[in-house]
Amino acid sequence: MNVIAAFFATPVHAAIGIIYGILIFGTAVTQILRRVSPGPMTQELTKRVVSWWWMITVFTIAILTYRMVSTIFLAFVSFLALKEYLSLIPTRRVDRRVLIWAYLAIPAQFYFAHMGQVGLFMVFIPVWMFLFLPARITLGGHTEGFLRAVGLLSWGLMITVFSLSHTALLLTFSFNHGGGAGALLFLVALTQFNDVAQFTFGNLLGRHKIIPKVSPNKTWEGFLGGITATTVAAGLIGPYLTPMPWHYSVLAGFLIAGAGYLGDITISACKRDLHVKDASNLIPGHGGILDRVDSLIYSAPVFFHYLNYFFGNWPATPL
Amino acid sequence: MIAFLRCAFFVLIVRPILTVILGANVRRRDLLPRTGPAIIVANHNSHLDTLTIMAMYPLRRLKLLRPVAAMDYFMRTRPMAWFAVNMIGIIPVSRGGMNRDLLQRCVAALDKGEILIVFPEGSRGEPEKLSLFKKGVAHLVKARPGTPVHPLFLHGLGKALPKDTWVLIPFNCDVVVGEPLLWTGSIESFMAELQARVAGLAAQIHMAPWE
Numbered sequence: 001m002n003v004i005a006a007f008f009a010t011p012v013h014a015a016i017g018i019i020y021g022i023l024i025f026g027t028a029v030t031q032i033l034r035r036v037s038p039g040p041m042t043q044e045l046t047k048r049v050v051s052w053w054w055m056i057t058v059f060t061i062a063i064l065t066y067r068m069v070s071t072i073f074l075a076f077v078s079f080l081a082l083k084e085y086l087s088l089i090p091t092r093r094v095d096r097r098v099l100i101w102a103y104l105a106i107p108a109q110f111y112f113a114h115m116g117q118v119g120l121f122m123v124f125i126p127v128w129m130f131l132f133l134p135a136r137i138t139l140g141g142h143t144e145g146f147l148r149a150v151g152l153l154s155w156g157l158m159i160t161v162f163s164l165s166h167t168a169l170l171l172t173f174s175f176n177h178g179g180g181a182g183a184l185l186f187l188v189a190l191t192q193f194n195d196v197a198q199f200t201f202g203n204l205l206g207r208h209k210i211i212p213k214v215s216p217n218k219t220w221e222g223f224l225g226g227i228t229a230t231t232v233a234a235g236l237i238g239p240y241l242t243p244m245p246w247h248y249s250v251l252a253g254f255l256i257a258g259a260g261y262l263g264d265i266t267i268s269a270c271k272r273d274l275h276v277k278d279a280s281n282l283i284p285g286h287g288g289i290l291d292r293v294d295s296l297i298y299s300a301p302v303f304f305h306y307l308n309y310f311f312g313n314w315p316a317t318p319l
Numbered sequence: 320m321i322a323f324l325r326c327a328f329f330v331l332i333v334r335p336i337l338t339v340i341l342g343a344n345v346r347r348r349d350l351l352p353r354t355g356p357a358i359i360v361a362n363h364n365s366h367l368d369t370l371t372i373m374a375m376y377p378l379r380r381l382k383l384l385r386p387v388a389a390m391d392y393f394m395r396t397r398p399m400a401w402f403a404v405n406m407i408g409i410i411p412v413s414r415g416g417m418n419r420d421l422l423q424r425c426v427a428a429l430d431k432g433e434i435l436i437v438f439p440e441g442s443r444g445e446p447e448k449l450s451l452f453k454k455g456v457a458h459l460v461k462a463r464p465g466t467p468v469h470p471l472f473l474h475g476l477g478k479a480l481p482k483d484t485w486v487l488i489p490f491n492c493d494v495v496v497g498e499p500l501l502w503t504g505s506i507e508s509f510m511a512e513l514q515a516r517v518a519g520l521a522a523q524i525h526m527a528p529w530e
Contacts, residue, residue, distance in 0.1 A: 079489075080342070083490065083491060086489075086490065087478075087490045087527060089527055090529070091478070093529060093530065096478070097486065099488050100486070100488060275525060276525045280491050282342065
């Protein structure tokens with residue numbers, strides 16, 4: 001009994017317990033579905049659920065150990081996302097070595113996050129890398145395709161490193177409740193919950209497509225169902241995991257769901273332009289890392305700034 | 320001792336680098352030959368090609384794999400030759416066509432039930448461009464007509480580590496394994512079929528432009 005009691009001792013532990021509860025429920029449902037209506041759809045669903053077990057377990061270990069471990073884990077996710085992006089886009093051979101600098105931006109950015117150097121964190125990629133990379137590309141001496149190379153690299157670094165690194169910055173918050181880990185768990189759990197809820201509502205009730213040219217499976221029913229479910233879930237768990245009272249939590253849930261949706265379709269548009277369905281096949285049933293963190297790319301900065309604006313406890317450093 | 324070093328080399332160096340820095344998307348891994356005699360034929364862009372193919376096998380099958388590699392390159396210095404022969408297990412060949420001696424060494428390997436890895440493009444060539452296959456492999460299959468030839472297409476490794484550099488840049492790579500083919504009866508028809516099969520595998524994947 002003591003072990004169980006200790007496990008639920010903190011809000012973060014309790015929330016992870018609930019997540020595993022949902023996972024067990026989801027596993028049971030897919031197993032029943034597989035018996036009732038076997039087919040490619042349920043097979044795909046089973047693969048996805050198995051991958052969820054892996055992802056949630058790795059994430060749990062990452063956030064329950066030391067903050068440094070969590071930050072290194074998040075930096076690694078960012079690395080996988082950037083690698084996937086760079087492997088998909090057209091690249092000029094002359095820029096091969098420039099990419100080293102783009103990769104090196106990851107340890108720097110996550111170091112600033114870990115040290116809580118918010119000022120440097122906020123300008124390092126949007127200002128310093130933004131100015132440096134085109135100059136470095138120029139030194140390669142080839143002007144043919146220059147603009148495209150600069151544009152593709154800058155955008156990729158912004159979405160896969162700058163945006164995603166906000167997850168690590170959340171960890172530096174020292175709130176009472178769940179601390180930085182609570183804030184991160186709130187963001188990631190709700191972003192992923194919103195994806196699953198949109199998928200589920202879309203599949204059960206979906207009729208009216210939103211933007212069929214970009215993402216044919218996205219429907220108004222899925223979008224509204226997902227956003228409602230996420231907002232309600234946020235209102236329920238926010239007061240425990242974060243310093244936000246329920247009404248702030250509800251708004252946070254609404255913003256995370258909306259931003260997550262935009263991230264999802266933006267990465268879809270990107271993949272569609274590149275004529276690929278999935279960014280890779282790293283995670284069975286899900287696709288690549290980019291397919292899994294697409295919503296987080298938008299929801300992470302939005303949630304960080306929301307939380308920081310209303311509840312940030314930074315010393316008054318100019319940003 | 321050598322076998323142990325070899326396993327350690329793959330477990331501690333090759334596999335971590337390939338999984339973390341490269342990350343292969345393998346299609347139809349189930350079509351790889353499990354036992355010899357068999358020949359794997361792949362396109363060649365990088366030193367990593369051989370290691371990537373070998374890393375798809377469980378450790379206990381490593382000793383079955385025999386990459387056929389150019390002697391003038393790999394046997395230049397003694398440490399490199401030791402490494403190539405003992406760690407990778409190459410069958411050294413001299414460039415410039417199939418001679419009787421080489422053919423016999425390859426046939427002997429097949430007769431021992433080993434799996435040959437052959438890159439009929441000859442050299443790594445222009446990165447990520449498929450060049451015309453050389454006919455040596457056809458002579459080999461002609462000598463042992465029952466041997467299944469497994470075509471394989473590799474993409475992305477020539478971006479990560481092309482010729483003339485040792486700077487490894489992380490890129491995802493693709494491996495597409497094809498259905499095995501058998502001796503067709505003539506050198507020309509076999510080479511045409513093989514080249515067409517590899518080109519067919521190449522068409523299955525998305526290849527980001529690299530110009």
